Amino acid sequence: MSLNIFLQNLSNGISLGCLFALIAIGYTMVYGILRLINFAHGDIFMMAAFFVFYAMALFSLPWGIACLVAVVLAMLLGRTVERVAYKP
Incomplete structure (x- = not known):
């Protein structure tokens, strides 16, 4: 695997992980405040x-x-x- 492909996959993984974290934080905040999922x-x-x-x-x-x-x-x-x- 070339370095360019590795860096692109790393960037994609970090972006997707940040998106999942953002969604999880949203769920946590809503449940923590409203006690409603x-x-x-x-x-x-x-x-x-x-x-x-x-x-x-x-x-x-x-x-x-x-x-x-x-x-x-x-x-x-x-x-x-x-x-x-x-x-x-």
Whole structure:
């Protein structure tokens, strides 16, 4: 295996590990504060990925701005899910 492939795999592994850690921290914070397990985290992360994709594909936004838009939309979606499903 060449050094370039090793470094790329190392970078991919670190990125994926950080994503898993972020999701785990979200679960821990929600359960610690609300004492309620919210399994909608995965759905909200998936929708954020779709938001990035559509912002880049349909509106030709740069990657960084598309990510910021996705963060805002995911926060609004999470807030809506909480208001509708958990605390009506």
